[in-house]
Amino acid sequence: MSDDEIAARPPRRWHIAVFLAPAVAVYTALMIVPLVDTLRLSLFTTVDNQSVFVGFTNFVTLFGDLRWSKSFWNALQNNVVFFIIHMMIQNPVGIALAAMLSVPRLKGRTFYRTAIFLPTMLSFVIVGFVWKLILSPIWGVAPGILGALGLKFLFGPWLGLESSALITLSLISVWQFVGIPMMLIYAALLAIPEEVIEAAELDGITGVGQFFKIKLPLVLPTVGIVSILTFVGNFNAFDLVYTAQGAMAGPNFSTDLLGTYLYRTFFGFQLQLGDQNMGATIATMMFLIILTGVMIYLFAIQTRMRRYQL
Amino acid sequence: MTTAKARTSLIRSGLMHLALIAYTALCLAPVVLIVINSMKSRAAIFSSPMSLPGPKTFDLIGFTTVINQGNFASYFSNSLIVTGTSIVAVLLFGAMAAFALSEYRFRGNTLMGLYLALGIMIPIRLGTIAILNIMVATRLVNTHLALILVYTAQGLPLAIFILSEFMHAVSSDLKNAARIDGLSEYAIFFKLVLPLTRPAIATVAVFTMIPIWNDLWFPLILAPGEATKTVTLGAQSFIGQYVTNWNAVLAALTLAILPVLVLYLAFSRQLIRGLTAGAVK
Structure with missing residues (x-):
């Protein structure tokens, strides 16, 4: 890659990532991930402390x-x-x-x-x-x-x-x-x-x-x-x-x-x-x-x- | 004709005041009733609940019980630590993210804005089961940090949403002038934009504070230990325990109401201005 091409590329704006990082990290770790994980847990059941995939069985139980x-x-x-x-x-x-x-x-x-x-x-x-x-x-x-x-x-x-x-x-x-x-x-x-x-x-x-x-x-x-x-x-x-x-x-x-x-x-x-x-x-x-x-x-x-x- | 009109308008405004006074009384009376009865002897609470404490009925036995039996000083300091730290985190991280979203054009800007806005409508409580699993795995159960992290995540979406609206309004000439003067992007944010958006930040602070201070769900699930109980949970469990001791129950309720009342009266202008300004947008 020649020097010209590097100069032509806009500089990476790291500050944007720095400004966003703390909020996105806390929000993702404690809001989005737990929400998705809770949805996932509804498809599992616990047998002898082991998580087992059971599909929609829990929903069948809930309604049936x-x-x-x-x-x-x-x-x-x-x-x-x-x-x-x-x-x-x-x-x-x-x-x-x-x-x-x-x-x-x-x-x-x-x-x-x-x-x-x-x-x-x-x-x-x-x-x-x-x-x-x-x-x-x-x-x-x-x-x-x-x-x-x-x-x-x-x-x-x-x-x-x-x-x-x-x-x-x-x-x-x-x-x-x-x-x-x-x-x-x-x-x-x-x-x-x-x-x-x-x-x-x-x-x-x-x-x-x-x-x-x-x-x-x-x-x-x-x-x-x-x-x-x-x-x-x-x-x-x-x-x-x-x-x-x-x-x-x-x-x-x-x-x-x-x-x-x-x-x-x-x-x-x-x-x-x-x-x-x-x-x-x-x-x-x-x-x-x-x-x-x-x-x-x-x-x-x-x-x-x-x-x-x- | 004119006098008839004036009279109907007088009657109408009289009726309006009557309705407003009646509703105001409905809002205030329950609180007043609790506070005045907390300062009476047990006999007086039952014989004359509607009267003010007099020299014969004045009795602070309820407060003595609460102070001797409960850990209210510790509950208050827990609530202060949790609420205070969460607000600082929400405001700092929220303002930074809002600045990034409103100031710079970058790929994924809109998508990031939508991602962060999801939490305005979807309550964080729905993820409680997985949150508890995370806290157990990281040994954060019964710590202030567990609550602070959750409340920060809970407060961020609305804070970012409101603050980006306000940051849009900061003059770009001002920021560009600062850039020409050689200020870094960080300096522009901390020295220029943050001070200029102070009123908006104060509003967001009040909005963020109320649900955190009043929350029962997460303290009950993540930090129910005596050492980390917040005022809300502390009052709940104290009252549950002393449910037949009316003096103690009324005094505990009064102690829980008073700080909120003082803060509210101090900040109500700010809060109401924020609520009304936010809705106009």
């Missing part, structure tokens, strides 16, 4: 063996209910709060904003126990408040009843996270150009009508982002159930989510031993569910909304 499939479908169904309650309550309440906060010249805006976002900052452990205490029939705070409103007959040990525990937990989680849709949608509302609003006012579209006809369609992309964030968060939720109801997700598994089911399967509980391959199988199913949701968002919802916005 009644002991497994019953728990899996129960957890999945609870997770779907958990998600639906978030979508039906957290997002509308968040949108309503954001709409009120974005009204021009609102007094006390900063105070409201700060206070409503506070629960989002607290850990699941705090939120779980705080509500567990408040709803406890032993302490009597919740029946006391309902009594003051003349609604005492409504009170029940909600977290302890199979029929109401999941809904109660979902509402506690909604209470904690309303701040996120509120804040993101509030920001999107503030970003709507002044001219659009002025044009609407000239056409006589004001107040509530203006919100539904002009503003809400313009912030739909943000509602989409909030929805996918909620979806991903809900389908790997664990902490709140573990704190409030324990790893058994009682009463009688009525609050079991995929996250708690994965935890119990992996670590074992009561008489059942922990099983890392079945745990990996459940983790793989969670991965597929989340991936499907993200794909639907990216390809179906986001592209359509962009077009709509134009």
